[in-house]
Amino acid sequence: MKDIVIAGVSVKPGEQKTIDIPAARLYTDLEAFVEVKVIRGRRPGPCVFISAAIHGDELNGIEIARRLLKSRSINALKGTLIVVPILNVLGVLNQSRYLPDRRDLNRSFPGSAKGSLAGRLAHLFLQQIVCHCDYGIDLHTGAIHRSNLPQIRADLADEKTMELAKSFGVPVLLNADIRDGSLRESAGHMGCRVLLYEAGEALRFDELSIRAGVAGILNVMAALGMIRKSSRRKALEPYIAKSSRWVRAVSSGIVRERVGLGDMVEKNQLIAEIGNPMGNEVVPLHAPFAGIVIGKSNIPLVHEGEAMYHIAAFSKINDVGDEVEMLADTYLPSNNI
Numbered sequence: 001m002k003d004i005v006i007a008g009v010s011v012k013p014g015e016q017k018t019i020d021i022p023a024a025r026l027y028t029d030l031e032a033f034v035e036v037k038v039i040r041g042r043r044p045g046p047c048v049f050i051s052a053a054i055h056g057d058e059l060n061g062i063e064i065a066r067r068l069l070k071s072r073s074i075n076a077l078k079g080t081l082i083v084v085p086i087l088n089v090l091g092v093l094n095q096s097r098y099l100p101d102r103r104d105l106n107r108s109f110p111g112s113a114k115g116s117l118a119g120r121l122a123h124l125f126l127q128q129i130v131c132h133c134d135y136g137i138d139l140h141t142g143a144i145h146r147s148n149l150p151q152i153r154a155d156l157a158d159e160k161t162m163e164l165a166k167s168f169g170v171p172v173l174l175n176a177d178i179r180d181g182s183l184r185e186s187a188g189h190m191g192c193r194v195l196l197y198e199a200g201e202a203l204r205f206d207e208l209s210i211r212a213g214v215a216g217i218l219n220v221m222a223a224l225g226m227i228r229k230s231s232r233r234k235a236l237e238p239y240i241a242k243s244s245r246w247v248r249a250v251s252s253g254i255v256r257e258r259v260g261l262g263d264m265v266e267k268n269q270l271i272a273e274i275g276n277p278m279g280n281e282v283v284p285l286h287a288p289f290a291g292i293v294i295g296k297s298n299i300p301l302v303h304e305g306e307a308m309y310h311i312a313a314f315s316k317i318n319d320v321g322d323e324v325e326m327l328a329d330t331y332l333p334s335n336n337i
Contacts, residue, residue, distance in 0.1 A: 004040065006129065015038075017038050021033060021034045034124070037082070037085075043079075046080075049136040051125075054138060056089075056094060056097060057202040057203050058140050060141045060213065061085075064217070078225060082132065130190055137216075138183055149292075150209055151172040156173060164223060165238065167220055167222070167223035168219055170199075175240065242312075244310060248307055255301065258272055265291060289313055292324060
């Protein structure tokens with residue numbers, strides 16, 4: 001096994017090191033760093049990166065990374081684990097999805113060493129971290145004021161990626177198109193398969209999403225032979241969504257919800273009512289097809305055309321519904337991970 005070199009720091013098999021990668025110099029003349037934890041087993045195995053806060057307001061992944069690093073399961077590791085709890089450091093400081101240049105880091109890959117601030121950070125991450133890795137798990141949440149049910153998005157047409165997505169242990173899998181300029185796209189070109197974990201809401205910690213994320217990463221590492229497989233809990237059965245779409249508001253007003261995150265809905269079921277402040281004009285919103293609510297807006301105020309509910313369709317809706325109901329029972333026991 002060769003040494004891994006990141007930002008000029010060499011990490012040998014059997015070593016653990018925390019490395020500060022210079023990311024940007026602020027106009028206050030202070031240096032901003034991306035902190036990286038590298039854990040190398042003495043025995044050979046895959047190299048996997050875990051990245052969080054590529055969007056600076058998506059905080060769940062930071063806590064997932066912290067708990068992962070405290071887990072005893074990774075003490076006897078085969079291969080290499082590289083954990084980046086905060087990639088978009090400047091976005092986190094500003095509690096913003098974007099970098100100070102208003103660019104989306106996850107649309108700025110592969111970037112370049114002489115490009116925009118976002119492009120430089122994207123290039124840095126690829127050249128310092130992703131280039132060493134066989135696999136990656138990128139941790140996300142819903143946007144601000146939107147919540148996502150724990151779900152995996154990936155290129156499920158790839159057999160190995162599908163295998164890892166199933167092993168993660170959440171009920172909902174989405175075959176997500178690869179976006180231009182995304183980390184998934186650039187990592188794929190470098191031969192690194194990436195799972196994208198979506199769960200929770202921006203600027204909030206969600207305990208269910210965090211625990212499911214920690215357990216999911218450990219499940220994937222076990223599937224790759226990096227750690228021992230846990231037998232503490234029954235794995236949830238994953239189901240692939242046939243399709244999904246956002247249901248948009250048909251009028252503007254104040255929302256009265258009829259369904260919540262994770263609920264099963266039937267075609268034409270009433271899912272919300274939109275009324276005016278006086279309450280004398282109410283417009284119903286119906287589900288366009290049967291499915292599971294995997295994402296929703298949390299603001300009870302809408303303008304016409306705004307996205308309100310993200311519904312995914314499945315071949316076996318009742319089975320998926322049963323697995324979704326088991327999420328809380330599985331990942332919210334009395335003891336912490």
